[in-house]
Amino acid sequence: MKSAVKPLPKGPKGSFFFGCADKLKNQPLEFLTDCRNQYGNIVPFKVGPFPVLFLNEPEFMHTVLVTQAHNFTKDAAIKNNRAFFGQGLLSSEGDLWKQERRLASPSFNHKSLELYGQIMIEHTQKMLDRFVDGQTIEIQKEMMGLTLGIAAKTLFDSEITKDNSEFVSALIDAQKYLADRMNNPLLLLLPESVPFPTNIHLLEAIKKVDTVIFKLIDERRNHTEGKHDLLSTFIALKENQENSGLTDKLIRDEVFTLFFAGHETTALTLTWTLYLLASHPDVAANLVHELNTVLRGRLPEVTDYSALTYTEKIIKESMRLRPPVWAIGRENIQDCLIGEYEIKKGTAVILSQWVMHHDKRFYDSPDSFKPERWTPEFTHNLPKFAYFPFGGGPRTCIGNGFAMLESVMALSAIMQKFSLELEPGQNVKLLPAVTLRPEKDLRLRLHKR
Template sequence: MSQDIFELPSPEGNSIVGNLADLGQDPLGFLTKCAGEYGDIVPLRLGLTPACFLTKPEYIEQVLKDRILFVKSKGLRTLRTLLGEGLLSSEGDYWYRQRRLIQPVFSQKRIAGYGQIMVDYTGQMLDTWQNGETRNVHDDMMRLTLNIVMKCLFNEDVTEGTAKEVAHALDVTMHWFESKRKQGYFVLEWFPRPENIRYRNAIQKMDKSIYDIISQRRASGEEPGDLLSMLMQVKDEDDGAQMTDKQLRDEVATLMLAGHETTANTLSWTWMLLSQHPEVQNKLLQELKEVLEDRSPTVADIPKLRYTDMVIKEAMRLYPPVSTMAREASQDCEIGGYQVPAGCNIMMSQWVMHRSPRYFEEAEKFQPERWANDLEKRLTKGVYFPFGDGPRVCIGKGFALMEAVLLLATIAQKFELSIVPDYAIVPQPSITLRPEYGIKVTLKKR
C-alpha cells in the first residue's frame, strides 16, 4: 500500500505559514538544504497549500511528462496579466492546439534564418563599446537580446518607444512577481497597492504597442517572413481557423519574455564565469581563432564551435535560466508510490539538480569539458533540464541555444570582460534567475 507523502520526514515550519518564510527569504539555499537533509520527496507546507519538493530524477521526469495530471502552478498563473493564454501559461486542449499551430514556426530550418540578425545586432552593440570602460553587462545583454527578439518578431528596427515599453513592462513584471513570491502569492493582483497599479499600467502600455503592430500588419497585408507573419499565417488543420489578435498578442508577449530574458541572463552569468576562469576563456579563444580566424560567426559554424557550446551548457548548469519550476496535481495521484493530494504544489529545482554531487563530479566547479562525449544524452532524464522537459519543453530551445553561441562567439572575439573587483553579484531567483544588481565589468579590446 502506498504511503502518504506527508508522513515522510520534512523541515520544520512556522505554525501559521509553514515553510513559506524560509522559501521566500532564500529559496535556493532552503531547497539545497532540503535536498541534502531529506529524501527523494520532501513534504512542505506553503501557507494553506500542501506542497512537496522532488529531488529524484525519475519523479521529476514523471511530473514533466504528464501535462494533464500535473498542470502549471498557482505561482505561474499569477502572470496571466502578462502572458494571457500563451504557450507558457495555457493548459489542456487549448495549449495542445496552440503548440501544434506554432511548432512549425520554430523548426531548425526556419530559426537558422535569424542567425545573421543576431550577429549583426551584436556587432552594432560592440561598435558602441570603448576600451577600458566599465559597463553593467547584464543591462547590455538585456537590451541586445530584446532588440534581437523584436527584430525577429516584427522584422523592423522597432521604434525606441516600443522597445522601451516592452523592456519596462518585463522589468516591472519581474519585480512584481518577486514581491508576490516573497509574500507567498497572497496579495491579490486587483488590490490597489502601488506595485499592482504599476504592474497593470506597464502591461497596458505594452499591450497597446503590440496591438498597434498587429493592426498595422493586418492592414498592410505584408508578409515579411518574420515570426509575427508566420504566426498570422498558421491554420488549424481541423477547421482552418487562424489566430485572433488576442491569441497573437499572448504568444508574442510570451516569446518576448522567454525569448530575451533567459538568453540575456545565461550570457551575463557566462561573462562572470569566464572572468573568474581565465583558463576556460583561453580555450574558448583558441577555438574561435581556429574555426573563425578573424571573421564573424555564422549559423554554419555552430557545429564546429563545440567548446563554445560546452561553455554555454556549463553556464546553464551552474546558473540555469529558470532556477525552480512547479506544477500542481490536478487530482489525487501517486509519485514514486507515494500518495499526493489534488492541489499539491510540486516543486522541482534546476539549481539543486544541476549542482548535485550525485550526478556531477566536482559539481560546484565551472568545467565546460564535462560536456564532451555527449554527457547530456548520457545523463538520467530529470537531472539537467534548463529548458524544462516533456511535451512542454521550451519551444524556443533551439533559438535560444543558437543565439547564446553566436553572441558569445561574436563578443569574445572582440573584447575581454573582467568583473569589477568586490562588486556584489547576487543571484535573484524570480521568474528567471537574474543577477539582482547586474554584473559590472571592465572592457578590454582584443
C-alpha cells in the first residue's frame, strides 16, 4: 500500500522579502546547525522568493544523491557561474557529463594512482627541502602550492613554476571572486556579465587563466605521442575522432575544472590536519610512532598506504571535523518524494557535510578530534551519508582515491621530518566560502625531528 504524503514541516520564516538569505550568506554553518536543532531533519525555508529545503537525514540524502539522482541537477551556484565552470565534469549534466566522466575515469583508476603516488612524494619532498628548522610557514599557502603542482604534473604533465606565477595568482583570484559571488545570493542570481565589480574582477581573472590553458592546449597538440596524461588523452581524442564532440573550449573547461576541484580541497584537508595535529600533541605522537614503525626512516611509498592505518584515520577525522566541502546543493527538475514528503519541481536542496559530521546521533563528542573513533566496526555501523566528505552516488568525487593518497603521502612525509607548533596569538576562525577555509592563513612553526 502506498504511504500517505505528508505536508512539509515548518521551517524558519526569515524576512518578508529576502527570506533567510541573510543568515545563509553571513553565518551559514550556524544557521544550518540551528535549523537542524530547532526544526529537525527536513527544513523548508526561502531565499528571496525561492523555496529551499535543507535535509539532514542520511536516508533522505541517499534519495537525492543516489536513488533519485536523475530528478536532481546541480544548483544555481554551479549553473549561474558558467564562465568559471563552463561545461566541465563538475558542472555538466546528462549525456555530456556521462561522456566526460567516462573519458576522465581511467586517469583516476588504481593503476594511474600508483604512478601519481611517486609524483606526490617527490613534490612534497621538494617542498620540505626548502623548509628549515625553526621556520614559520603560512600553511594554507604552502599546501595550495603543493597540491596545485601535483595536480598540474599528474593530470596535465605540466610544471607550475615561478614562470607561471601569474597563472597561479589569477587562479587564486578567480576562486576568491567566485566565492564572493556564491556567498551573495543577489550576485548569484545575476549573470556574470552584469558589470558589478566582483563580476568584472572574476571575468578578468578567468581570462588570464584561460590564456594559459589555451596555450597549454596549443603546445600539447603536436606533442601527445607517448604521453598518457589526461590533457593529452583529450587532445588526441579530439584530433583523431571527428565525432568525439570535443572542442578546445570543452577541453579548457575540463582542465579548468580539474585545476579548481583537484587542488584546493586537498590543500585544505592538509591545512586543517596539520593545524589539528599542532593542537593535539598526543595524536601527533601516535602518528609519529606509526611512521617510525612502518617506514623506519625511509620515505613513504604508495605501497605503504595500506599499513599507514592511523595516518588514514587522522585524515578521515580531519575531514569529519573540518569538511573541505561543507555543503552540496541540488535543484529538483520534477516533483518527487523524499521520504513521505512531496517536493515540488524547482526546489533547491541543501545537504551539509558540516551539520551531518557534527551530529550527536552518529558521533560522540562530535566537536573533539578523535581519530581513534574510526575503527572498522565504527565505520561499518555508521549509516551511509552520516559521513560524506566526497559526496555520493553517480556525481561522487572522481578524485576521492587521488585525494586520500595525496593526503596520506604528504602528511606522512611532512610529519616524518618536522614537528609542528602553532604560532601563539592566532584566533582561528572558519570561513565557509566555496570550501571551508581558515579565515586567515594559519602560521605554524616547524621543528626538525
